[in-house]
Amino acid sequence: MGAVALAWAGRAVSDTVPVVRGLEPFDRFYTREFPKMVSIAYALSGGRMAAEDLAQEAMIATYRRWPEVGLLERPGGWARRVVLNLAASAYQRRKAEARALLRLAPLRGDPPAELSAEAGEFWRAVRRLPKHQAQAVTLHYLEEASVAEIAEAMGCAEGTVKAHLHRGRQALAKRLHVEEWS
């Protein structure tokens, strides 16, 4: 099979190394990947309700192209790129917040804070990083993803990911007053 070119939101997304294998049932993919997508969106958006909407939106985009995406070697990488882009867009975050608000309106109240002060401060510092640094750092810590996996999800070169991680970690260590290296 040749290269599969996919498009999400007008952005060309190519994966040149698809493998020939059976199409995984989307339900199984969804069950496995959805919590991870929510985690990424939560870390980058700062709001869990909006994160669920963003992850759901990414999953819907994936579902629409599942006959193609499902044949990729790592369909989760494609879905991650969608959620990274959604979570990074202020407009999309606000749209998701509006939708989440509608869903929550009958509850008449904000959900309680769910992260410790330490974790909250860490992710706030991540969100203060420039967008690509924040994305790379999020995948590094949340998914323990390799540089190659992060590069695939972000759609950039591995060297670029290394630079984003290096700068992002430096900035985080400085802002959080911790040592950078273990």
Next chain:
Amino acid sequence: MKLDDLGRRAAAEVKEASSRAHFSVRAPGSRRPLLARPAVALSAAAVVLAVGLPLLFVIRPWGREVLEPGTTTTSQATTTEAPTTTTAAPVKAPAATVEELVAATYAAVNAKDNDALRALSADDCRHTVYVVGGSIGHIAADIAHVDYDMSTDSIQGIEVLGEFLVSGDVVTVPVAYTYPEPDGVLTGFDVLVVRRVEEGLLIGGAGTFLADDRPDLVADPAEAQALIEASLAAFNADDIEGTLATMTGDALLWEDLTDGDSTYRGTAAVREFFTDNHFFTVEFTGDPVFSGRFVAVPSRNTVEATDAGYDGMYLFWIRDGEIALQAYAQAA
């Protein structure tokens, strides 16, 4: 403490919180809760908003009341006091009013008082600087207020040129920055995105737009206003190509001017952004204000699906009769 240890613990907490997602884990296409279906949720929006609009203003921070427009501000004296630097967590000193916030900010910057600026800024406050020289513009800096040491900045002083403009929680101030020669005086706008905290107002984010003051490159106000209104009309009419026709081929669309990464350069990228994000309409809620080569216009963006409105500010740089920069600020 090590960064990796902290990161791993923070990641574990996010994963744990995410595992309690409100959405039930069902794939699209299978049965899902009614309001978890986007189409149904958006269709229900009008009904919910019609009944529960006041609720929005109670339970969401971005539903807060709007700042009152200011009247006038005055420039602060420039001093050459030695800057102070500290790595200790600064004590916050929120301002009581937007006038106080603006005055205190320029006093801090003109005195190069790092602690004072940090005390006025939210911890996650980012500040971008966009500079135009001749016919070329670029993002010259993207800094965090809490990390920034103003002693490293060659700026000699800022003069506030007139009344500031308020739209929602976005304050736009016409300014002139003085730098050592050969740069000299650069004119434009400072944009402060105000964040409300319990004790008052802080700077949540900021942008600075500066250009050399060549009279031959300053757009005619009437022509500039007609251009941006034509661009707006095309956008609201879903005419993306018409909108693009009002922009230069290398135009920079800046989604959030407090984030130096949220930019789209050139016709193809801007077209893609408009296509992806055309879910709102824009209304200019006040007259354009000109400062040097920039135009600021207060606005309200309305999300079509929900009728939710967001006040903010658009900044334009007009070059040769076309929009070369369109930047936006809205309180987060």
